[in-house]
Amino acid sequence: MPESEEATVRLAQRGDREAFRELFERHRDPVYGYVRQMVRDEDLAADLTQDVFLRAYRSLPRLKAPGAFRGWLYAIAANRVRDHWRSPRLDALSLDASADDGSGDVMVADPAPGPERVAVREGLREAVAAAVEKLAPERREVVVLHHLQGMDVRAIAGMLGVAEGTVKSRLGRARADMRRHLMGWMEE
Amino acid sequence: MPGARQDSSPGVCARVREWLPEYDYGGPGWWRRRQAARHLAQCPGCARELTALRRATALVEALPREVAPEGLWDRLEGALALERARPARSHSPRRRMPALAAAATAAVLAAGLGLRAAWQPEEPAVAVESYVQSHLALSRSRPLSPGAGYDAMVLLTAGTSAR
Ligand SMILES: [Zn+2]
Numbered sequence: 001m002p003e004s005e006e007a008t009v010r011l012a013q014r015g016d017r018e019a020f021r022e023l024f025e026r027h028r029d030p031v032y033g034y035v036r037q038m039v040r041d042e043d044l045a046a047d048l049t050q051d052v053f054l055r056a057y058r059s060l061p062r063l064k065a066p067g068a069f070r071g072w073l074y075a076i077a078a079n080r081v082r083d084h085w086r087s088p089r090l091d092a093l094s095l096d097a098s099a100d101d102g103s104g105d106v107m108v109a110d111p112a113p114g115p116e117r118v119a120v121r122e123g124l125r126e127a128v129a130a131a132v133e134k135l136a137p138e139r140r141e142v143v144v145l146h147h148l149q150g151m152d153v154r155a156i157a158g159m160l161g162v163a164e165g166t167v168k169s170r171l172g173r174a175r176a177d178m179r180r181h182l183m184g185w186m187e188e
Numbered sequence: 189m190p191g192a193r194q195d196s197s198p199g200v201c202a203r204v205r206e207w208l209p210e211y212d213y214g215g216p217g218w219w220r221r222r223q224a225a226r227h228l229a230q231c232p233g234c235a236r237e238l239t240a241l242r243r244a245t246a247l248v249e250a251l252p253r254e255v256a257p258e259g260l261w262d263r264l265e266g267a268l269a270l271e272r273a274r275p276a277r278s279h280s281p282r283r284r285m286p287a288l289a290a291a292a293t294a295a296v297l298a299a300g301l302g303l304r305a306a307w308q309p310e311e312p313a314v315a316v317e318s319y320v321q322s323h324l325a326l327s328r329s330r331p332l333s334p335g336a337g338y339d340a341m342v343l344l345t346a347g348t349s350a351r
Contacts, residue, residue: 028260028261029253029254030253032254032255032256032260037254042257046257046260046263049260050260050263050267054264058271128247128248128251131244132248147248148248148251164214165215169215171209172209172210172213172215173209174245175212175241175244175245178244178245178247178248179244181244182244183240185247186240186243186244
């Protein structure tokens with residue numbers, strides 16, 4: 001976390017709305033990205049992300065280590081996702097997160113790629129996204145946190161309240177799953 | 189050399205391959221890691237397998253980063269305004285369940301499932317000190333540039349596939 005963020009967190013803890021907004025702007029995409037990978041449905045991910053920041057806002061005055069804001073925020077996000085998994089019907093959703101919701105679609109198009117590369121890349125992207133979705137939730141969670149959000153094993157363990165060995169083991173199993181799912185793409 | 193012959197045997201390969209998925213993450217214990225490292229230095233097959241495992245997660249890392257939908261702040265601000273208007277704690281207006289009931293339900297479920305306190309809503313039982321310590325590592329996370337490196341990854345994948 002940049003040094004200035006700690007100062008921003010302290011300001012937000014004292015009720016500074018602009019400071020909280022700055023934190024929101026800085027973290028909304030990664031938090032949304034994490035939640036989206038975990039629940040797949042876009043609208044649901046937006047709802048849950050909003051809720052994550054709402055919970056963060058409420059609990060922020062009680063955060064004792066402002067320098068640990070990012071990990072703390074992700075812990076809230078992980079809790080929120082777990083809450084949803086436990087009781088999805090309580091989330092008052094307009095959309096049902098069905099098994100096939102088209103979330104294997106290409107998420108963002110790169111500008112001006114060559115035509116033949118587009119096909120390969122989009123197909124591969126879909127395959128990779130689908131492989132992530134196929135992972136068991138506990139494995140997907142650590143893969144997203146480590147490989148997409150850049151958290152190290154220790155931080156993830158602290159955040160999830162599990163042993164570091166558990167995180168390593170889940171990452172390893174996920175990597176083996178991914179390798180199996182993507183075998184066709186890697187070995188022609 | 190007897191040692192070398194033993195290291196190349198199919199039994200050793202099978203054992204090392206069980207350890208390979210965790211290898212880059214600091215698993216599976218220092219002794220096995222040492223054995224695996226020695227074996228990898230002399231077994232092209234297992235080295236290729238490790239490369240394939242790395243490639244699989246490199247592809248995940250190359251996925252474009254998600255962008256939150258527009259208007260999320262406005263929604264949040266609305267929820268915050270409601271919150272301030274109502275001193276009693278409650279969830280956002282989109283939720284049907286009061287916060288306390290949700291928390292109680294989650295707590296009961298968490299207890300039933302034997303889950304750790306880290307999963308209680310709103311108050312993550314974070315090991316604050318460990319966060320402070322890991323803070324530097326977190327801040328050095330990879331840049332989240334959308335789609336960055338994906339072309340290279342495609343070429344890498346298409347052009348250097350294991351034979
Ligand atoms: Zn071998």
